[in-house]
Amino acid sequence: MKKATHIEECVRDSLEIYFKDLRGVEPAAMYEMILGVVEKPLLDVVMQHAGGNQSRAAEWLGINRNTLRRKLVDHKLIK
Numbered sequence: 001m002k003k004a005t006h007i008e009e010c011v012r013d014s015l016e017i018y019f020k021d022l023r024g025v026e027p028a029a030m031y032e033m034i035l036g037v038v039e040k041p042l043l044d045v046v047m048q049h050a051g052g053n054q055s056r057a058a059e060w061l062g063i064n065r066n067t068l069r070r071k072l073v074d075h076k077l078i079k
Contacts, residue, residue, distance in 0.1 A: 011038075040075040043068070047077065 019027070043057075050057035054072070058065040072078040 039071065040077070043071055043075060044077055047072070 046057045046060055054068055055065050058068040
């Protein structure tokens with residue numbers, strides 16, 4: 001659980017910096033922005049640790065292999 005807590009703290013700290021950098025300007029479409037920023041490195045690192053095995057990576061991520069494949073293509077991590 002320590003690792004998840006650490007990741008959560010990193011995300012929280014980054015969001016606080018993001019809001020500070022806005023200097024009062026209201027953000028827009030944050031949900032999509034955050035998903036876009038987090039999803040690609042998540043998929044990339046998991047695929048590396050899974051040795052490129054999409055079935056294993058999909059299982060680790062808790063998503064369908066076809067969904068993983070689509071996301072990998074969308075993020076240009078595979079052709």
